[in-house]
Amino acid sequence: MNWIENVVRPKIRGLWPKRETPDNLWVKCPETGEMVFHKDLEANQFVFPGSGYHQRMDAPARLRSLMDGAEWETIPSATVPVDPLRFRDERRYTDRLKTAKAKTGRDDAFVVAAGEIEAVPVVVAVQDFDFMGGSLGMAAGEAIICGAEAAVARRRPYILFAASGGARMQEGILSLMQMPRTTVAVDQVKEAGLPYIVVLTNPTTGGVTASYAMLGDVHIAEPGALIGFAGPRVIEQTIREKLPEGFQRSEYLMEHGMVDMVVHRHQLRATLARICRLLMKLPEPAPLELLPPPSEDAPEAEPVAEEKDAAPAAA
Known part of the structure; x- marks a missing residue:
C-alpha cells in the first residue's frame, strides 16, 4: 500500500476543492x-x-439582437403528429426529439415572433440549427405557414432566417411535402403586397434552399455562410472536378447573382429596417437634432438675483 498516494494526497486535495469550470x-x-x-x-x-x-446564433439570441428592447410576441404554430412513420435508425425518432427539446428548450427548429425593428412592425421566423440541424419537418413547415398567415393578417413584412441541413429524413415524404406547402405560404405573402425577406445564415442547404429560402424579394447573406443544395464534397465526388475557391459561400454567390447582398451581423438590424421601410413605403425616422456643444470661450451666465419689493422709506 502506498501511504502517500492513498492517504496523504487525497487529504491535501480535500483542503482545496476543485472549482468547476463551465465547458x-x-x-x-x-x-x-x-x-x-x-x-x-x-x-x-x-x-x-x-x-x-x-x-451560429440560436433563435432567442437572434431575436434579442434584432427586436427593439429585446422584446417580442411569440406566435404559436399548429400541433402536428409526433413520429407519424414510427421511424427508427440507430435510435428512435421520439428519443431524438426528446434530446433536441432538452438541448434547446424548444419544441422544434423554428421560432416565429412579432415585434419591431427600429420602430418598423415585422414578423420574424428564425430557424435554429441546434435543433436536429435545423431540419425541415412538419412542425417547421407549420411554423413557417403560421408566420406567413400572421404577416398577412397584421400587414407586416415577413423576415425569415434560414439555417438548415435540409429535410428531416425521419419524416420521409411528409417532410418533403413541406417544400410546396411553404412555397404556397410565401406566395400568399407576396399576393398580399407584403415583402418577404430571407436572411441566409451558415449553413443553408438541401430542401430548404430548394424552397422558401430562395423565394425572397430580397436575399441577404451573412459573411462566409455556406449556401447550396448539395454540399461541395458531394458535388466534387459527382463531377470529379475540383470546385473553385470559396464555392457556395456568400461572397461567391453574390458575385454570381444568387444573393443580393452580404451584410455583417452588426449592420443587419439597420439594413433590415431600411429595406422594410423602402418596400412598405414608410417614412424614414426623423433625425435627432443635436445641440452644438458649448464654446469654451463663452462667458458663464451670471446668476440672476431675485427681485424683492423694497420697503417704503420712512418719512
Missing part, C-alpha cells in the same frame, strides 16, 4: 484558433473580433 467559458475561432471569452463573444453578437467569423 463554454472560452470559445475557439474555427478559422484562426483565437480564444475568446464567451461573454465577450455574446456581447459582440457571436462574431469573433479578430477574424470576423460569424458563429
Whole structure:
C-alpha cells in the first residue's frame, strides 16, 4: 500500500476543492484558433473580433439582437403528429426529439415572433440549427405557414432566417411535402403586397434552399455562410472536378447573382429596417437634432438675483 498516494494526497486535495469550470467559458475561432471569452463573444453578437467569423446564433439570441428592447410576441404554430412513420435508425425518432427539446428548450427548429425593428412592425421566423440541424419537418413547415398567415393578417413584412441541413429524413415524404406547402405560404405573402425577406445564415442547404429560402424579394447573406443544395464534397465526388475557391459561400454567390447582398451581423438590424421601410413605403425616422456643444470661450451666465419689493422709506 502506498501511504502517500492513498492517504496523504487525497487529504491535501480535500483542503482545496476543485472549482468547476463551465465547458463554454472560452470559445475557439474555427478559422484562426483565437480564444475568446464567451461573454465577450455574446456581447459582440457571436462574431469573433479578430477574424470576423460569424458563429451560429440560436433563435432567442437572434431575436434579442434584432427586436427593439429585446422584446417580442411569440406566435404559436399548429400541433402536428409526433413520429407519424414510427421511424427508427440507430435510435428512435421520439428519443431524438426528446434530446433536441432538452438541448434547446424548444419544441422544434423554428421560432416565429412579432415585434419591431427600429420602430418598423415585422414578423420574424428564425430557424435554429441546434435543433436536429435545423431540419425541415412538419412542425417547421407549420411554423413557417403560421408566420406567413400572421404577416398577412397584421400587414407586416415577413423576415425569415434560414439555417438548415435540409429535410428531416425521419419524416420521409411528409417532410418533403413541406417544400410546396411553404412555397404556397410565401406566395400568399407576396399576393398580399407584403415583402418577404430571407436572411441566409451558415449553413443553408438541401430542401430548404430548394424552397422558401430562395423565394425572397430580397436575399441577404451573412459573411462566409455556406449556401447550396448539395454540399461541395458531394458535388466534387459527382463531377470529379475540383470546385473553385470559396464555392457556395456568400461572397461567391453574390458575385454570381444568387444573393443580393452580404451584410455583417452588426449592420443587419439597420439594413433590415431600411429595406422594410423602402418596400412598405414608410417614412424614414426623423433625425435627432443635436445641440452644438458649448464654446469654451463663452462667458458663464451670471446668476440672476431675485427681485424683492423694497420697503417704503420712512418719512
